[in-house]
């Protein structure tokens with residue numbers, strides 16, 4: 001395959017960025033999207049140019065490091081992570097636009113790399129349980145109803161990639177935050193901090209400068225892990241409940 | 249608690265949902281009241297008088313109506329202020345656009361803000377036209393809505409302003425009802441079809457009910 005790539009290049013956080021055009025040839029349909037970018041970078045390095053910076057780690061769709069808005073879609077045209085997207089989703093001769101996640105709370109570090117530490121601070125605000133750690137406890141000692149376990153697991157699938165924020169026209173982090181809250185709030189292990197968790201995580205989310213939800217649903221469409229839009233409904237319900245319970 | 253509610257994006261959205269539902273309930277009652285025009289001048293003029301005596305003898309003349317007005321004005325202001333503040337925040341949270349962008353959300357979803365502004369302007373015009381008579385086209389008569397309504401809808405601009413506003417209201421309710429259910433935590437996967445259907449039916453009934461009045465005047469059914 002021969003492709004034309006239009007890639008966002010930006011030297012550093014303070015520099016002005018712009019789209020730059022590159023041609024790549026000899027791309028196999030079996031390559032992943034990131035391998036295609038590796039091919040481009042090898043050529044750039046041989047030519048003595050600065051390679052395109054992009055985030056990646058596991059390359060198996062589980063870590064949440066890879067990003068990229070491809071032709072206007074976060075993680076590209078398939079419902080998966082960019083590392084699991086393959087070039088067979090494109091045609092020979094295509095022009096592909098590659099941009100970083102766009103949100104005020106995710107500033108660009110370089111080229112396609114953005115700073116997602118706002119997510120870490122949301123987790124620090126309450127995305128954990130305070131049980132003492134040690135050897136794994138006997139699983140049968142804390143019964144969890146099947147429906148609750150399923151609900152928790154569905155939300156635990158969130159890998160914190162930030163595609164929901166990138167896709168949201170308001171740069172909102174509601175889907176990520178709600179996935180993390182619902183994952184723990186439904187379980188007995190998460191019960192002691194049930195109220196403070198939702199109040200503190202939502203407050204931190206606002207503090208970071210993310211936008212609000214207008215229920216356009218673009219986050220859930222972009223999410224590679226299929227976190228549903230109702231996750232946000234669940235968070236709203238928990239938030240209202242916590243406000244009734246906790247007077248502060 | 250009040251501070252968390254007002255400081256939070258989720259809290260402001262809750263205020264929008266509650267005030268939106270208050271306005272929505274009012275619109276249903278208002279539409280039913282308007283349909284009385286099809287039963288002749290006595291029906292609707294008598295209804296206008298009842299609006300002032302409702303609640304008697306617990307309340308005095310017009311007290312009930314004034315309570316309703318205060319509730320509605322509070323709802324409109326709370327709704328509008330939250331809409332403005334949240335919209336400002338949303339625009340700031342996404343400062344740079346994608347070079348390659350495509351609109352995806354439904355038309356109703358994308359027009360909530362401008363549709364809301366149209367509704368706010370309409371409400372002002374509507375009150376100056378049919379409540380105070382300030383911008384009324386004929387000789388405005390207090391407590392004679394039958395003739396006042398015919399006067400308004402006998403002008404082309406009266407019809408145009410009203411019909412555009414009602415269509416904007418229909419779109420707003422279509423996305424708004426379902427949104428409010430999510431904001432208040434009432435939505436779920438199993439309940440989604442019911443909520444979407446109720447929102448769509450409500451939007452369609454309100455639109456048809458309100459538009460039938462100018463159409464009735466234009467076609468001569470009401471004269």
Ligand code: HEM
Nearest residue numbers: 214264265268271272331360361364365368424427428431
């Ligand atoms: C004063 C004029 C109005 C303005 C500026 C306005 C604006 C807005 C905006 C910006 C939203 C949020 C849209 C979104 O989240 O995508 C909204 C939601 C809503 N509006 Fe309005 N609107 C107005 C009047 C009305 C009226 C007359 C009604 C009554 C039917 C109404 C009912 C609703 C409802 C139920 C919602 C959903 C609340 C939620 O998302 O939780 N609005 N409005």
Ligand code: SF4
Nearest residue numbers: 158159161162164223
């Ligand atoms: S909710 Fe989905 S899109 Fe958002 S961070 Fe989690 S996995 Fe990524």
Ligand code: FES
Nearest residue numbers: 057059064066083
């Ligand atoms: S690189 Fe780990 S999910 Fe893509």
